[in-house]
Amino acid sequence: MSGRAELIDWVVPAEVRTLRRWLPAAAVVLAIAAVLEGLRYDGPRQIGLLCGLLLLAGCRACLAGDRRTWKRRLGATFAGVGTVIAAHLLVVGEKSLYDLWTLAWLALPSVLALYWLISPRVAAWASGSDDAAFIAECLSSNRRLGPLLSRAGTQVLLIHACAPVVIPLVWIADVAVSPGNVLGGAIGDAFTLDHFAAVLSSAAFGTWIGNSLVVSVGTTIVGLLLAIPAGYAFSRYRFAGRRASMFLFVLVQMFPGIIILLPYFMIMKTLGLLNTSIGLIIVYSVTALPLCVWMLKGFFDSIPREVEEAAAIEGCTQLEIFRHIILPLSLPAVAVTALFSFLTAWNEFLLALVFNTSNDQYTLPVGLASMIPATGQQWGDFAAASILVSIPVVILFIAFQRALVQGLSAGAVKG
Amino acid sequence: MLAGAALLAPVTQAAALTDEALRLTTDPAQNEYRRIHVEVQHRSGPDTRSYQIWFASQPFDRVADAELHSTLVIGDTEGLNRTAPAFDTQDCWTAGQPVHRTKDDIPVLAPDILEWSCSLSGVMPGVDQWIAVLPVDADGRGLSPLLPIRARTDVPDQRPPPPDTLPITLTLASIVLSAIVLLLYLRRRDILSGRAQTSRAYLYLAPALIGLTALTFYPVAYGVWLAFTDADQSQLGEENWIGLGNFATVLLSPGIVRVTLFTLVWTLVNVTAHVALGLLLAYTLTQPGIRGRTLYRTILLLPWAIPGYISVLAWNGMLQPDGLINAILGTATDFTATPLAARISVILVNIWLGIPFMMMVLSGALQAISTEMFEAAELDGISGWNQFAYLTLPNLKGTLVPVSLLGFIWTFNTFNTIYLMTRGNPYVGFGEPGATDTLVTYVFSVAFDYGRYGVAAAWSVAVFLLLLAFSYLYVKRSGVMEVAR
Numbered sequence: 018m019s020g021r022a023e024l025i026d027w028v029v030p031a032e033v034r035t036l037r038r039w040l041p042a043a044a045v046v047l048a049i050a051a052v053l054e055g056l057r058y059d060g061p062r063q064i065g066l067l068c069g070l071l072l073l074a075g076c077r078a079c080l081a082g083d084r085r086t087w088k089r090r091l092g093a094t095f096a097g098v099g100t101v102i103a104a105h106l107l108v109v110g111e112k113s114l115y116d117l118w119t120l121a122w123l124a125l126p127s128v129l130a131l132y133w134l135i136s137p138r139v140a141a142w143a144s145g146s147d148d149a150a151f152i153a154e155c156l157s158s159n160r161r162l163g164p165l166l167s168r169a170g171t172q173v174l175l176i177h178a179c180a181p182v183v184i185p186l187v188w189i190a191d192v193a194v195s196p197g198n199v200l201g202g203a204i205g206d207a208f209t210l211d212h213f214a215a216v217l218s219s220a221a222f223g224t225w226i227g228n229s230l231v232v233s234v235g236t237t238i239v240g241l242l243l244a245i246p247a248g249y250a251f252s253r254y255r256f257a258g259r260r261a262s263m264f265l266f267v268l269v270q271m272f273p274g275i276i277i278l279l280p281y282f283m284i285m286k287t288l289g290l291l292n293t294s295i296g297l298i299i300v301y302s303v304t305a306l307p308l309c310v311w312m313l314k315g316f317f318d319s320i321p322r323e324v325e326e327a328a329a330i331e332g333c334t335q336l337e338i339f340r341h342i343i344l345p346l347s348l349p350a351v352a353v354t355a356l357f358s359f360l361t362a363w364n365e366f367l368l369a370l371v372f373n374t375s376n377d378q379y380t381l382p383v384g385l386a387s388m389i390p391a392t393g394q395q396w397g398d399f400a401a402a403s404i405l406v407s408i409p410v411v412i413l414f415i416a417f418q419r420a421l422v423q424g425l426s427a428g429a430v431k432g
Numbered sequence: 433m434l435a436g437a438a439l440l441a442p443v444t445q446a447a448a449l450t451d452e453a454l455r456l457t458t459d460p461a462q463n464e465y466r467r468i469h470v471e472v473q474h475r476s477g478p479d480t481r482s483y484q485i486w487f488a489s490q491p492f493d494r495v496a497d498a499e500l501h502s503t504l505v506i507g508d509t510e511g512l513n514r515t516a517p518a519f520d521t522q523d524c525w526t527a528g529q530p531v532h533r534t535k536d537d538i539p540v541l542a543p544d545i546l547e548w549s550c551s552l553s554g555v556m557p558g559v560d561q562w563i564a565v566l567p568v569d570a571d572g573r574g575l576s577p578l579l580p581i582r583a584r585t586d587v588p589d590q591r592p593p594p595p596d597t598l599p600i601t602l603t604l605a606s607i608v609l610s611a612i613v614l615l616l617y618l619r620r621r622d623i624l625s626g627r628a629q630t631s632r633a634y635l636y637l638a639p640a641l642i643g644l645t646a647l648t649f650y651p652v653a654y655g656v657w658l659a660f661t662d663a664d665q666s667q668l669g670e671e672n673w674i675g676l677g678n679f680a681t682v683l684l685s686p687g688i689v690r691v692t693l694f695t696l697v698w699t700l701v702n703v704t705a706h707v708a709l710g711l712l713l714a715y716t717l718t719q720p721g722i723r724g725r726t727l728y729r730t731i732l733l734l735p736w737a738i739p740g741y742i743s744v745l746a747w748n749g750m751l752q753p754d755g756l757i758n759a760i761l762g763t764a765t766d767f768t769a770t771p772l773a774a775r776i777s778v779i780l781v782n783i784w785l786g787i788p789f790m791m792m793v794l795s796g797a798l799q800a801i802s803t804e805m806f807e808a809a810e811l812d813g814i815s816g817w818n819q820f821a822y823l824t825l826p827n828l829k830g831t832l833v834p835v836s837l838l839g840f841i842w843t844f845n846t847f848n849t850i851y852l853m854t855r856g857n858p859y860v861g862f863g864e865p866g867a868t869d870t871l872v873t874y875v876f877s878v879a880f881d882y883g884r885y886g887v888a889a890a891w892s893v894a895v896f897l898l899l900l901a902f903s904y905l906y907v908k909r910s911g912v913m914e915v916a917r
Contacts, residue, residue, distance in 0.1 A: 053761060056761060056763050057761055057762060057763050113760075113762055115761060115762070168722070171719060171722055172722075172723070174716055175713075175716060175722070178732060179731045179732060181784060183731060184760075185747070185750060186734070200756075246636035246640070247637050247641070249636055250637045253633075254630045255630065256619075256630040256633045257625075259633075262641060265641075265644065266644070269648050272648065272896075273845045273892075273895065274845050274847065274872075275847075275871075275875050275876065275895060276652060277651050277655065278892075279655055279658065280652070280658065281651055283658070284600060287600050288597055288600065299647065300647070302643070303643050303644060304648075306643065335632060364739040364740060366740075366847075366852075367847050367848065367851075367876075371880060385741065386745060389748065389749075399745065399749075403745070406739065406742065410737065410738070411734065411737045411738055414737035415733065418733060422793065423796070
């Protein structure tokens, strides 16, 4: 009977479950930190962190397998030594924010493990007790403590996931408002709007924005003009060659950019369309076309056919139906598709780099990249320009994220 | 006769010399493209060792305000040849013959020469230039005042003839025509089989389909054709068929194994990390009762929302010796200096960029899984990890397989991250891929840094076939797993 095995799982105190889950995570963090100490040539600290790593791993090993009191005692000892090492490093070591963070990953798990492993409940669990009073006590405390600990763990995980996003953003904002076109300097040590003024008043930045606007708006218009009828045809008609053409649209998405880049370049060169907006508009609208068609087809599919049939009985022509019924109903979808092709064109780098070699035809991506050459990098101006360019894009993206993700994953998953 | 010449010449200024006058004239009729023709009449004195020709865009009376164009040495022409120089900044003649030149192409005049002419190169067309000829003694001192004359060449810039657009136009037109014919044929077949109402579909589909064929399938075919030609930067539109030569170059190129291996490592590590971390975050975010869920989701979405090139350039700054990472660690390491560190850096940056897409797609799929199943599992006392492994993962498989294939293709084709972080550096050897080059960035540099279009096209075809093979293997393997289950 499997009842006993399940029972054993049921009566594990929430503290032990939490330690089982988080001690390995702490060990991984300490391993990374120890490697990074190698970069800082801080030998004693590296040894301290490595010892801590081994102790936490040992403590985790003591929580696996059979329940034994000696294992609990050994684990508590490991945790105690870990606490002592953490305290020692705190006293003698450096105390930058980073150092405190790595220390926290040694100190907090050690202290919690020590505290929990000497608590009566865990002691009872480790001694192998499964009498009714212990089980009842354990279950009731798990019901209280379990969700609390798992929520705290979730918050720790999410904060760590967000840190690599938030810290760079704060830093780049600081570079943008720090005097001098350089990196470095403490965060918040000085404030100037010079870089924003310089970027906004520079002729080059205006030209890049103008080029990007022309290309992106052009791409959106041309792309929609091609994609709306095609998406509608795929959604509403069952015609010979439908499956084959739909497959064709998927196949194109699979072509790697690199196989098409060079021929595009040669064709545009021959036709004299290098260094023009038209060349980029043509190429962008065609490369964004398959996904746009798939997105729109999905949206048109969701409009019931009965609406159209009713209108047809009323005597509307096909074009009238499309203009007065389908288009208004699918306007939000068309807007999302338009946003998608706009953003694709607005953010595209490689084709713009290859096609437009003269400074006055640069689009924003190529222009901003040209601010960071191998020498003479203008970091302050670049940071200011990046912030100005990103904010509208990010707001649009966040506002339409759900629809964009749905459309994209629909195309992707069906592809 | 001298007076007549002076009348004919448009601009003439003569200088009184220590011994005899130097007469400098220019003859617009003999100007060439970006060249001005000047004629000099002068009996050189005993101190004169050479002539210097100075020019500027304004009138000048000091050599400090002008630039030295060329120097003609006066000396013994015994044993020297009258040859045209290899690189002629000045094409000089005496008595209808080229002047003598030393081995270093320095023009030499015999002391008894009274008249000589030079065609001076490197002048902008349609812009006034002031030119003066200065006799100079052995110590480099001028023997006459500088009296520049005004001259200009009005021969316009010769633009290269426009390339022949006829073949491409014809090809594009025939593709468009055959697409139309195909659509008309399908439409007719539809009408014959009694599906008349669908005929309009072809009209709607035509623009997109024609655009796609003409601008995607044709370029791909053209690219494949280029792979068999000797096309390069210097000969566009005149490429010749050379068979499999480019493919031999590709296979024999140094570093091909290294760049292929790094591309595989790059792709596999990235996709694994994207899927694993994306799934972890998506799973965490869909757990019930998280405080600040919307805020977290929005923050975690930012690496996708911010334009990718901006993020990569910002990371480029963060990883520099005075960048953020070193500020945090209190070090001054250049993370892109050594091959290993540079490789780890570009991979980490690309992982950072790609997580949000996977997170969003997978959290969409997670929300679609019925929650009743988990409630039942909860009642049966199945732990969180087992729920994840035996309920969540199998239910996600329908999304995970295609999305990770898509991620594989995208990551394999990623260009921006590496180009904007390291440009493929650290350097390994000339013509070889750099330490962080993947196949895609290396093909780019073969095409646009080295200008070897044919070889680059052959690389593209090889890369495409490789990608196709991997995708096929992946689909087949995941299909096999499906059958086994």
